[in-house]
Amino acid sequence: MxxxxxxxxxxxxxxxxxxxxxxxxxxxxxxxxxxxxxxxxxxxxxxxxxxxxxxxxxxxxxxxxxxxxxxxxxxxxxxxxxxxxxxxxxxxxxxxxxxxxxxxxxxxxxxxxxxxxxxxxxxxxxxxxxxxxxSFIPKDEGKRYEIELFPSGIERERVDELLSNSKKNIIVLAPGSKWFTKKWPLEYFNELIRELKRREDVTLVIVGGKEEQLLNIPMYEGMIDLRGKTTLLELAEVIRRARIIVTNDSSPIHIASAFPEVRILAIFGPTVEELGFFPWSKNSKVFQVEGLECRPCSLHGGDSCPKKHFKCMLDIKPQLILEEIEKDLESERV
CATH class of the missing domain: 3.40.50.2000 (Glycogen Phosphorylase B;)
Structure with missing residues (x-):
């Protein structure tokens, strides 16, 4: 065959x-x-x-x-x-x-x-x-199939170097997306960073491609900036080692879903869960503005808000994400 x-x-x-x-x-x-x-x-x-x-x-x-x-x-x-x-x-x-x-x-x-x-x-x-x-394979025994990615020893060694100075609780922040309207406002990400940098038990890791290197993100002592510095499997290994990832509706959601121990906090603006691209991992939470008539405005998002108000993202305040992160950090996890 x-x-x-x-x-x-x-x-x-x-x-x-x-x-x-x-x-x-x-x-x-x-x-x-x-x-x-x-x-x-x-x-x-x-x-x-x-x-x-x-x-x-x-x-x-x-x-x-x-x-x-x-x-x-x-x-x-x-x-x-x-x-x-x-x-x-x-x-x-x-x-x-x-x-x-x-x-x-x-x-x-x-x-x-x-x-x-x-x-x-x-x-x-x-x-x-x-x-x-x-559904492409009709055979159905009720088994749940998981997302799988396989970083090799080479990727693990590389990530050992990149995260050599990290603390126990790694929080990955993925502020990028190909589509503008899928991006949680950068000032919100920066506000989240300012609040989290005060914690001594956390290492903040910023990830993304070369495009995200253009984002004006303040780098404080102890933060690790990996934008444009990893292959995709190295990125997967970085995420595997995280306790929490905060990400837009983009590929890091799905990469993180390969690792059930990683808590995924996914931010959905113009898109909705019903389109079928929400986190497959059960260890996840989607943040979105319920009851907004203009959602979804498209399958992939766009270059600007068609309604000019961008409420789908602006109404998801940093405090909501911060509270969820602190709740997880205070919980007992092996």
């Missing part, structure tokens, strides 16, 4: 697909399972023991344009897959699925180019994204 997963979406989407990988391995224990994704997606999937191969589809580099597309399509055709599963709902992924020539091609019934799939999976908007993905 040769199985291919095609998923070239955002980092969070790739992380959310790891329960599907495990379910595939449980269902087909002797199968070769290959995952085709972007180079960034490949970096977060490394070391996954349930995958046989990872293929990097570099849409902006080696496989750019029509020539690059046909190059990757030819490679997939030669692999002679028995089953192709494509959670990505874009036309390019659907067309690529068709060109594999696999006898079983499974995709969502809402996908662009859905006609290429001979087995269509209902896209149930009411379900969490993990549950949607697990």
């Amino acid at each position: 040769r199985i291919l997963i095609i998923h070239t979406a955002f980092i969070g989407d790739i992380v959310l697909s790891t329960p599907l990988i495990k379910k595939l391995r449980d269902t087909y224990p002797k199968a070769e399972i290959t995952y085709l994704t972007t180079p960034v997606g490949a970096s977060i999937l490394r070391n996954n023991p349930h995958l046989t191969h990872i293929i990097e589809y570099d849409k902006r580099g080696e496989h750019k344009g029509v020539k690059g597309f046909w190059l990757i399509a030819k490679k997939l055709k030669m692999e002679a897959y028995n089953l192709v599963i494509t959670p990505h709902r874009y036309l390019r992924s659907s067309f690529l699925t068709f060109l594999t020539g696999a006898p079983i091609r499974r995709g969502y019934d809402t996908a662009a180019g859905k006609f290429v799939y001979n087995e269509k999976i209902h896209y149930d908007k009411s379900k969490h994204e993990v549950e949607k993905l697990l």
Whole structure:
């Protein structure tokens, strides 16, 4: 049995697909399972023991344009897959699925180019994204599949160095997002930092990509700034060691969900839990403004508030998050 997963979406989407990988391995224990994704997606999937191969589809580099597309399509055709599963709902992924020539091609019934799939999976908007993905494998024994990430010894050693001076209680702050309206106001993050820096039992760690390096965040003695300094698996290892993470509705939510001991405090503004991307971890709490008529304003957020008031974020005050953090710190946890 040769199985291919095609998923070239955002980092969070790739992380959310790891329960599907495990379910595939449980269902087909002797199968070769290959995952085709972007180079960034490949970096977060490394070391996954349930995958046989990872293929990097570099849409902006080696496989750019029509020539690059046909190059990757030819490679997939030669692999002679028995089953192709494509959670990505874009036309390019659907067309690529068709060109594999696999006898079983499974995709969502809402996908662009859905006609290429001979087995269509209902896209149930009411379900969490993990549950949607697990529906690609009909076998259901009522088992809950968890998000899984696998930092290696190399990542652990690197993080040992980065966090060498940290105290027992690490609080990770993830202020970034690709979309402006998904960002909790920076002044709120900074106010939270000013309050927490007074505690002697806490180390604050700021994480994010190179884009977040532009954010004007005050750095106090004892804080650790890792923006733009970690790979994705190093970031996962940093989060694994945290007691608490405060994050916008972005990929750190899903990365943190791989580690059940980490308390996730997730801030949802323009998006809502019903869209299916809330934390999969049970050790989490979502902060959002209930009863706001304009929520959700979109699936991904946007560059500005359509209503010009931005109440969905401005009304989530730093004191709410601070109280939750202090309550957790005062609780008895092993």
